[in-house]
Amino acid sequence: MSTLLITGAAGNMGRMLRPLLRRPGRTLRLFDIAAIDDIDTATEEFVLGSVTDREAVDAAVAGVDVVLHLGGLSTEDSWSNILSVNVDGTQAIYEAAVRHGVTRVVTASSNHAVGFWTHDEAGETALAGDVETRPDGFYGWSKAAIEALGRLYHDRFGIDVINLRIGSSFDRPPNYRGLASWMSPADTARLIEASLSARANGFHTVWGVSNNTRGWWSQAQGAVIGYEPEDDSEVFAEELLADHEWTFDDPILQRVGGAFCDHPLGQRM
């Protein structure tokens, strides 16, 4: 029997992933500041609380095997909110992991940790999953900080840390940029399962994207941990390109972070 703690379980990704991550012998412990009213009591348990409340975090982490840390602000926000929820909140998770002997933390990093990399800089070869951070806002910066916190807790305490630089993890690509950045729900679950496997022992930073025809973010680092995406956003291309041209002259497509690169710093989206 193993217990997987999912922080931010009431959010978009948590809702999408819960049914896909249920396995015989695995309990999903769901942690969120918002109530969840459709708990499957045979496979799930719920802990109410915020990542900004260290006692609540401690109670949530006690007794789990792995933490899947999805909790936090998921787009641009004020500096103080970003610091307390994303940075301080993640540090609280790591501290609790050390205290309770948790050996693995999988974090939802983001493409926005590296949002200023461009298609032209990637050149002929796809952009590596562990390329140097170039945040495109306070939110992206917090994801870079979360990745670096993971490195610290890996090197100090030997915790296995897998930082997932997630593209656009939704039921379908949210817009035409998603033709490159989309990660389907099934591929998201595949990436999480790979992150839980023995092949992911150690420290890894990988892209979270599907096998998109128009993708230019490398699958090489994901392949190392056994991630084999099967879906392709191309099935949405005709519809999504009805009003847009697919050209890397378009800054939305040229830069990893798309429109986030131009969004005013600290302004909530």
Ligand code: 15L
């Ligand atoms: C993210 O990091 C956000 O959490 C998500 O809402 C999307 O905006 C995604 O990036 C994206 O770039 O599509």
